[in-house]
Amino acid sequence: GLLLQYERKDIGGAEAAYRAAIAADPGHSHAHSQLGVLLLSERDDIDGAEAEMRAAIAAWPQNTEAHHNLGFLLMNHREDVDAAEASYLAAIEANPLDACTYGAFGSLQRDERKNMAAAEMAFRAAIEVDPEDIRSHNHLYHLLVEKMRSDVGTVEVALRAAIAAIPGYAPSHYNLGILLEEE
Secondary structure, eight states, rough: OOOIISSOOHHHHHHHHHHHHHOOOOTTTHHOOOOOOEEEEOOOHHHHHHHHHHHHHHHHHTTHHHHHHHHHHHHHHHHHHHHHHHHHHHHHHHHHHHHHHHHHHHHHHHIIIHHHHHHHHHHHHHHOTTOOOOHHHHHHHHHHHOOTTTTTTHHHHHHHHHHHOOEEEEEEEEHHHHHHHHH
């Protein structure tokens, strides 16, 4: 299914393969999860995608990817902040080493809950798990700029950590330049 979906761009073939896997093994969590992603991203079938993601979780409650993807769907397509937050927390509980989910949870806390302390903790957790997670480095930078404009030193340390993690990432250098210019 994944090969057909991503390498060959055979969406119909990928969908058929996922459905065949589910027919052969209705508890195949990963097949449900991937079918859910395909239905959301390729078919814009929100109801079908949600049903498949929930089936994936029912089949294997530790399926981090399914929890994360359900959180994304609930946040971006259902605008259900509470349910999305619960899905992200379930993903983190299932796999506390998933930087991507920490980043998504941090964005939800920052943008929807306006809980900057929780957002900062989530972005820092993402960076601790994956020091090369440049998105979380930059989310943390922007959060710190907004949260602590007067504490330029903390922002500079965060930017320099991002640059140390991925020296070739131009936006981090650019943001450091802006910060140093403003000092």
